[in-house]
Amino acid sequence: xxxxxxxxxxxxxxxGREAKILGIIETARAKRARFREPQITMSHGxxxxxxxxxxxxxxxxxxxxxxxxEMADAGAVTVDGVAxxxxxxxxxxxxxxxxxxxxxxxxxxxxxxxLAVSGARPLALTLSLILEEGLDSDVLxxxxxxxxxxxxxxxVEIVAGDTKVVERGHADGMFVCTTGVGARDxxxxxAPSALTPGDRLLVSGPIGDHGTAIMLARGDLGLESDxxxxxxxxxxxxxxxLDAAGENLHCVRDATRGGVASVxxxxxxxxxxxxxxxxxxxxxxxxxxxxxxxLGIDPMYVANEGQFVAAVAPEAAADALAALRAVPGFxxxxxxxxxxxxxxxxxxxxxxxxxxxxxxxxxxxxxxxxC
Amino acid sequence: MRYVDxxxxxxxxxxxxxxxxxxxxxxxxxxxxxxxxGHTHSxxxxxxxxxxxxxxxxxxxxxCPVCVIPMGRxxxxxxxxxxxxxxxxxxxxxxxVPGSERTLLDAKASGADVRMVYSPLDALRIAKANPERDVxxxxxxxxxxxxxxxxxxxxxxxxxxxxxxxxxxxxxxxxPLRALLESPDLxxxxxxxxGHVCTVVGARPLGFIPAQYGRPVVVSxxxxxxxxxxxxxxxxxxxxGRCEVENQYKxxxxxxxxxxxxxxxxxxxxxxxxxxxxxxxxISQSGLRLSDAYADFxxxxxxxxxxxxxxxxxxxxxxxxxxxxxxxxECKVFGTACTPEHAIGxxxxxxxxxxxxxxxxxxxxxxREVV
Numbered sequence: 001x002x003x004x005x006x007x008x009x010x011x012x013x014x015x016g017r018e019a020k021i022l023g024i025i026e027t028a029r030a031k032r033a034r035f036r037e038p039q040i041t042m043s044h045g046x047x048x049x050x051x052x053x054x055x056x057x058x059x060x061x062x063x064x065x066x067x068x069x070e071m072a073d074a075g076a077v078t079v080d081g082v083a084x085x086x087x088x089x090x091x092x093x094x095x096x097x098x099x100x101x102x103x104x105x106x107x108x109x110x111x112x113x114x115l116a117v118s119g120a121r122p123l124a125l126t127l128s129l130i131l132e133e134g135l136d137s138d139v140l141x142x143x144x145x146x147x148x149x150x151x152x153x154x155x156v157e158i159v160a161g162d163t164k165v166v167e168r169g170h171a172d173g174m175f176v177c178t179t180g181v182g183a184r185d186x187x188x189x190x191a192p193s194a195l196t197p198g199d200r201l202l203v204s205g206p207i208g209d210h211g212t213a214i215m216l217a218r219g220d221l222g223l224e225s226d227x228x229x230x231x232x233x234x235x236x237x238x239x240x241x242l243d244a245a246g247e248n249l250h251c252v253r254d255a256t257r258g259g260v261a262s263v264x265x266x267x268x269x270x271x272x273x274x275x276x277x278x279x280x281x282x283x284x285x286x287x288x289x290x291x292x293x294x295l296g297i298d299p300m301y302v303a304n305e306g307q308f309v310a311a312v313a314p315e316a317a318a319d320a321l322a323a324l325r326a327v328p329g330f331x332x333x334x335x336x337x338x339x340x341x342x343x344x345x346x347x348x349x350x351x352x353x354x355x356x357x358x359x360x361x362x363x364x365x366x367x368x369x370x371c
Numbered sequence: 372m373r374y375v376d377x378x379x380x381x382x383x384x385x386x387x388x389x390x391x392x393x394x395x396x397x398x399x400x401x402x403x404x405x406x407x408x409g410h411t412h413s414x415x416x417x418x419x420x421x422x423x424x425x426x427x428x429x430x431x432x433x434x435c436p437v438c439v440i441p442m443g444r445x446x447x448x449x450x451x452x453x454x455x456x457x458x459x460x461x462x463x464x465x466x467x468v469p470g471s472e473r474t475l476l477d478a479k480a481s482g483a484d485v486r487m488v489y490s491p492l493d494a495l496r497i498a499k500a501n502p503e504r505d506v507x508x509x510x511x512x513x514x515x516x517x518x519x520x521x522x523x524x525x526x527x528x529x530x531x532x533x534x535x536x537x538x539x540x541x542x543x544x545x546x547p548l549r550a551l552l553e554s555p556d557l558x559x560x561x562x563x564x565x566g567h568v569c570t571v572v573g574a575r576p577l578g579f580i581p582a583q584y585g586r587p588v589v590v591s592x593x594x595x596x597x598x599x600x601x602x603x604x605x606x607x608x609x610x611x612g613r614c615e616v617e618n619q620y621k622x623x624x625x626x627x628x629x630x631x632x633x634x635x636x637x638x639x640x641x642x643x644x645x646x647x648x649x650x651x652x653x654i655s656q657s658g659l660r661l662s663d664a665y666a667d668f669x670x671x672x673x674x675x676x677x678x679x680x681x682x683x684x685x686x687x688x689x690x691x692x693x694x695x696x697x698x699x700x701e702c703k704v705f706g707t708a709c710t711p712e713h714a715i716g717x718x719x720x721x722x723x724x725x726x727x728x729x730x731x732x733x734x735x736x737x738x739r740e741v742v
Contacts, residue, residue: 017700017701018698018700021700021705021706022700024706024707025706025730028706028710034646036564038529039477039480039481040480041476041477041479041480042476042479042480043467043476048593053488069686220489220493221489242465280381286372290372293372295489296412298416317654322557346732347495349418350418351378351416351417352381352417353379353384353418353422353595354385354388354421355417355418355419355420355421355595356379356386356418356421357415357416357417357418358720358731358732360731363467
């Protein structure tokens with residue numbers, strides 16, 4: 001076989017009209033996102049491009065005080081030399097209870113994890129409940145129990161709260177909002193800006209469990225499986241990484257809404273680096289892969305509630321991975337990619353089949369495809 | 372996954388890529404069109420074009436049933452969805468296709484009851500659960516999905532469900548292919564044939580392509596090895612001076628098609644005199660409507676739709692891009708009036724369309740150049 005034959009040669013730089021068009025596209029891209037839609041659609045909540053437009057086009061310009069513009073999972077607050085991190089999140093999910101978890105557990109873990117991946121040990125949460133008229137008290141009782149248990153497991157205290165009741169039809173059973181405070185860890189300063197070409201990318205375990213469990217629990221797919229949500233606190237894992245890698249741990253992000261693909265895209269854009277990902281190395285449970293196959297959805301875009309992506313300097317990557325795998329529940333963590341310099345802002349995938357492609361950010365939710 | 376992973380073996384893929392390289396004539400440029408959107412998706416997902424010699428270029432064809440729906444038909448759908456009491460159901464990826472001003476997702480945000488379904492039977496189930504409301508199913512797709520719409524309508528009639536309606540946008544594959552082939556400036560050397568359409572209609576209807584237009588066709592499966600093998604078979608035909616319809620997808624596609632499915636389609640559908648395709652204009656006898664026997668179920672009969680034709684901007688050159696006559700950046704509206712955020716033609720509507728791909732990754736794609 002003549003596989004040694006050169007297949008490609010460096011392309012000449014674009015000229016004439018092509019160069020002009022590429023220039024127009026670059027200019028359009030470099031412009032700050034503008035929020036121009038006449039109304040909010042479901043896409044604005046899906047964590048993809050539409051969400052980004054809403055945040056970068058409306059919220060950040062109006063509210064930014066510096067910390068917000070960095071768009072980390074948690075903001076930094078320093079009071080009399082004490083380094084704190086703060087974050088907030090609201091939880092809306094149907095059904096309220098699903099295999100592997102419930103809204104109450106999500107509300108605690110979600111906020112505690114946003115602190116953890118920012119390099120802050122979660123300390124305390126506030127809890128705000130929006131309840132719909134007619135909600136079964138036993139359902140509420142069970143969720144309060146789930147919140148208490150999850151807070152105990154995550155080592156955080158609920159220090160303040162609020163309750164509101166809205167008329168029937170104005171909330172989907174219940175909505176939960178939590179705000180968290182954590183102590184910023186001194187072992188490393190985690191931030192997208194710390195990403196450095198050469199960094200190795202780790203993922204903490206099999207991806208896509210949470211989103212798939214929710215989709216199947218809604219029951220309109222007629223599929224049955226034993227997939228459970230992966231909701232859990234991740235601080236023990238981040239703690240182990242900080243111990244093993246120290247300042248060589250550059251950035252951690254939890255791969256929630258929009259999945260691993262969206263997180264990598266956000267990071268690549270924020271820090272003007274490229275990411276190259278080996279698709280075949282990313283762990284996906286067979287049942288998740290099967291459901292994704294049937295629906296025509298890529299597990300890389302499916303939500304997780306207990307998995308994160310970490311970037312570690314190459315010299316510390318092996319130790320960091322070993323330390324991560326030693327944490328109970330994180331045995332399946334792997335190294336799956338690398339941070340590169342070119343092309344900035346893009347995520348490239350080496351497919352399991354041996355090809356390469358760009359892994360783009362979605363506009364909105366991944367929609368099942370017909371073709 | 373058994374029976375799936377076998378067709379995704381990277382080593383076999385590399386071997387096939389080597390055979391393809393040995394088959395092509397150095398210095399000659401080959402343009403092969405994959406007709407079906409499903410193929411385009413696989414090519415993109417697995418990075419198949421990355422395994423091909425640089426002088427074998429894949430051109431994405433008109434076979435994405437979602438992207439070819441013209442703006443006027445989306446506007447009609449929105450008008451139906453906004454009728455009082457109507458529940459409008461459609462496949463997920465249809466929800467984001469732009470009409471002249473809005474998408475179905477926007478209509479949903481404005482209060483229309485638009486629901487995503489996974490099959491026409493889901494829509495029928497919704498109709499039975501809501502007997503006081505009309506439930507309209509937005510039927511799209513080639514011969515692949517038309518039989519399932521037909522069977523659902525037959526079932527609705529058998530069960531006496533009178534509030535289930537269909538807005539029929541089914542299309543057939545041969546007329547647009549013929550329209551492309553009729554073009555005097557066609558620059559295509561062969562076709563990867565639509566495997567799933569041929570499951571229904573058989574391989575025979577494609578016989579006119581080699582017979583009348585002298586281009587080889589290989590009916591192909593959708594896994595990466597299927598597609599590579601089909602490309603190899605096409606190039607081999609060219610190298611050996613043969614020109615015929617070959618069937619790579621024998622495990623699924625019978626020569627004579629699925630007679631039962633064809634029978635059901637003939638009963639439920641009738642051919643429209645012409646149907647509009649986004650970017651391609653009107654094509655004679657390319658669309659299906661409900662037959663007179665099923666007029667009771669025709670949403671366009673029960674409700675009056677505006678039926679206003681929204682002309683594609685004159686400058687849109689999707690047809691030329693599809694024929695491989697021009698590159699995306701040579702189109703007059705590319706990157707200015709037509710962008711992924713405000714797509715005009717089919718090549719930009721589909722994220723995998725030639726124009727959307729070039730818009731997003733053009734700079735990156737330039738790293739590869741013909742040997």
